Amino acid sequence: MAEPESKRLKTEDAPYELIYWPGLPGRGELIRLLFVEAGVPFTDRSKDPGEAVGLVTGLMSDNGDDANPPAFAVPALRHGDLLISQTANILLYLAPKLGLGPSEGNGVYHLNSIALTLIDGFVNEIHETHHPIATSQYYADQKEEAKKRSKAYTSERIPRFLQYAQRVIDAKTSGDGPWLYGGKLTYVDLVLFQCIHGTKYAFPKAMEEMEKSGKYDGVFALFKAVQERPNIKEYMASDKRCSYGDGIWRYYPELEEE
Amino acid sequence: MAEPESKRLKTEDAPYELIYWPGLPGRGELIRLLFVEAGVPFTDRSKDPGEAVGLVTGLMSDNGDDANPPAFAVPALRHGDLLISQTANILLYLAPKLGLGPSEGNGVYHLNSIALTLIDGFVNEIHETHHPIATSQYYADQKEEAKKRSKAYTSERIPRFLQYAQRVIDAKTSGDGPWLYGGKLTYVDLVLFQCIHGTKYAFPKAMEEMEKSGKYDGVFALFKAVQERPNIKEYMASDKRCSYGDGIWRYYPELEEE
Structure with missing residues (x-):
């Protein structure tokens, strides 16, 4: 059963989750450094190797969900209902939210x-x-x-x-x-x-x-x-x-x- | 001397200009097809080979201008005072303006x-x-x-x-x-x-x-x-x-x- 609307977190209040391969800086590092510089907490789902590999391979083979198209590869970012992939795309999304880039113009x-x-x-x-x-x-x-x-x-x-x-x-x-x-x-x-x-x-x-x-x-x-x-x-x-x-x-x- | 403010075109009324190598579809084609589908006119600066090569090599070596950072490579798009490069970036900019993608969300x-x-x-x-x-x-x-x-x-x-x-x-x-x-x-x-x-x-x-x-x-x-x-x-x-x-x-x- 779905949670009642009032109990769901709005996207802007939802935690950020990074999905990436474990044990390497890789493309995931380009995302991590934004959170570090901004001092904004995020959940790094690459840190538990067993869980991380399953998450990554799952994402790379499923057909997305009701709200998001599938991903070809990681890094991926989950923020509330939104799930997006492609490093430069994730940076584009995060930068204005973390005070590291303009939101328009x-x-x-x-x-x-x-x-x-x-x-x-x-x-x-x-x-x-x-x-x-x-x-x-x-x-x-x-x-x-x-x-x-x-x-x-x-x-x-x-x-x-x-x-x-x-x-x-x-x-x-x-x-x-x-x-x-x-x-x-x-x-x-x-x-x-x-x-x-x-x-x-x-x-x-x-x-x-x-x-x-x-x-x-x-x-x-x-x-x-x-x-x-x-x-x-x-x-x-x-x-x-x-x-x-x-x-x-x-x-x-x-x-x-x- | 700079043109008086009143005589300059506002960006939204300015013509679109594609700057690209001449004689090939290339990455430029990914831009051209948006204008074609939308039926929106644009100036294709790749069509005059002599001019095109000069424009491209100029862009790839200058230090940008007062309003725009330099480009590494083409395609580039000029729209009023704005000049941008990178294919996916140009598509991102154009899509909502040409009715081929959402402007937010x-x-x-x-x-x-x-x-x-x-x-x-x-x-x-x-x-x-x-x-x-x-x-x-x-x-x-x-x-x-x-x-x-x-x-x-x-x-x-x-x-x-x-x-x-x-x-x-x-x-x-x-x-x-x-x-x-x-x-x-x-x-x-x-x-x-x-x-x-x-x-x-x-x-x-x-x-x-x-x-x-x-x-x-x-x-x-x-x-x-x-x-x-x-x-x-x-x-x-x-x-x-x-x-x-x-x-x-x-x-x-x-x-x-x-």
Whole structure:
């Protein structure tokens, strides 16, 4: 029997639930950092590994529910009756609610374009560096191709995406301070922070070279500014932050060899 | 000198301008189809090849303007003072203005997640099939890797994304009729149409097999329903529709060989 209307939580009062694979930062981290920075509690359903895997595989095979279409993959966010997937889409939904982006106007679309571009460059393309042939096959079986892809990624794509981020910082629309847009911290700064953090882990030599080049000083200054935010700093040092492993950002030293 | 305020067009009255590479459907086609279906005029700045290349390369290297951050890539849309990039972002902006999606509420995020997933599966991953190592290198120099990637794509990824689209159609949230969401045609149906059209061109054997399997009848029925929309039908038969070529959807017969 359905609960009486009066006992149901309105969506705006409902808790936020993140559904994701257990034990990895992954795309879920791009969502978690918003809650951390905003100091808003959420239920992280990835924390109990047994439950998390069932939730994820269930979502990826069901046909949605009365109110929501099905998801292809996680992260997914549940908020009251609403269930949504796709990282950039979840960020778009959460940002105004958490005070990390505007709720209307041109800024919504400007920030969404920045988020989508950073995710393309430092999340989706990073995954391709270790799985250029097939996600379903072992890394060991595509290592030679991964070396070629990584060489192109570190020599061409990393500089190109860093240059893009630097251009956004250099643009008039970035305003004052180290931030990407509008003179204050928004969710895309948190996205860039995680992108740089993960890419430093996966390709430390390449990223050290990029930092030393002096061409992207604004990007690395922004990274440090986010790192020093009190809530972020506390979180990154805590055991709530997962270590990297066999996820999107992986460290295979052979992918940086000449 | 700036024009006086009174002489400037308000954004809502301003013409729409699409900025894209010339001579290819590409990601630009996902934008064009919305204008075609809605019967709303737009200026397609890809049509004059000389001008188009200059516009695109200019956008990809400048630092934005007073009102807009820079773009990483095209398609880009100009509407009055606003300039935005990223395909799914442009669709999100246009859909409510062209009557092809809601302007607020949960449907905005449901449709955006469907659009992002279809673009991942049938646009971004298709490009990887012929360029699994580096976008900057010739296809001929990565043909062996492209064969491996294409085999995994046609045998694993096409079925998985088709199954996702079929699940969305089978979900309660699709409502009546052939459509993906809410019982009426929305922009994500146009996205699915172009995705299937392009994938049929690139991998005709695989897609014929998928169609014959009977597992995705809803997807192919939706494709045909969009194909029969009067404005779409007229457009597809006209010389306004570009032919495929060396873009995202390419036909290399060797990528379908066993």
